[in-house]
Amino acid sequence: MARWQPDAPGRLAAAALDLFEENGYENTTVIEIAERAGLTKSTFFRHFPDKREVLFGGGTVAGLLVEGIASAPPGAGPLDTVAEALDALGRTFFTADHRDFSRRRQAVLNAHTELREREALKRIGLTASMIEALRHRGVPDLTARVAAQLGTLTWEIAFDQWIDAGNGEGFGPLARQALAEVRAAGAAG
Missing domain, CATH: 1.10.10.60 (Homeodomain-like)
Structure with missing residues (x-):
């Protein structure tokens, strides 16, 4: 090459x-x-x-989430804003041609404690980026923190489903479904 x-x-x-x-x-x-x-x-x-960092894409995912939050419709609520960001992530990063790489990458991460720890730190960073982006939109601190945490949980659920070899669904629709389930679980409690 x-x-x-x-x-x-x-x-x-x-x-x-x-x-x-x-x-x-x-x-x-x-x-x-x-x-x-x-x-x-x-x-x-x-x-x-x-x-370690070669498998974590620099700040690509965080940057895309922040851009997605910033470009959400002005009247969108905090969770709808996060959903818009997850949709954008599905359109630009978690695309069909990236699915096999992501599946293989996750298998490598799952096999190594050091990489799982790095992934956990990266997810904390993603949550912090979403919190800051939501605050920038005027979302109160506590609400921004809760929405970002739920957004991270939604991202994790959707990502696990998206890399499942038997699932051909796109990341965006999976994230929307996961968010609906997270909301329903919160309402049921």
């Missing part, structure tokens, strides 16, 4: 995932990832601080 080809971060992520599956996370080096992607070690570090 030539170094001039576009999407170095995507190429590095694909190479890392392949190597993590083949050799194990612990037995894979940054140099091996860069070489598999047809890039240099310095290019790797231009995009990612370490080999």
Whole structure:
């Protein structure tokens, strides 16, 4: 693969995932990832601080959620605003062509404690990003915190269903259904 080809971060992520599956996370080096992607070690570090981060997409998901919250209709309530952001995430990131990568990535994460811990920290960051974006829309602090927490729970439920090999449904509709179920559970309590 030539170094001039576009999407170095995507190429590095694909190479890392392949190597993590083949050799194990612990037995894979940054140099091996860069070489598999047809890039240099310095290019790797231009995009990612370490080999853990190559599977977490930088701030892509958080940025898309914040953009989705910001672009929600002005009169939308906090949970509807979060739903709009999850829909946007489904249209732009969790697309059909990304499903297999996400399924494989999750299997690698599930097999390594260090990666599961990193994923948990990333989800805390996603929640914090949603809280800040909701506050920016004028949502009161407590309401923003609750809506963001429910949004993260909804995201987790929808993501788990979306990567299920037997499920062909899109992420957005799954997120809407999960949010409806979360709302119903809250109303029932």
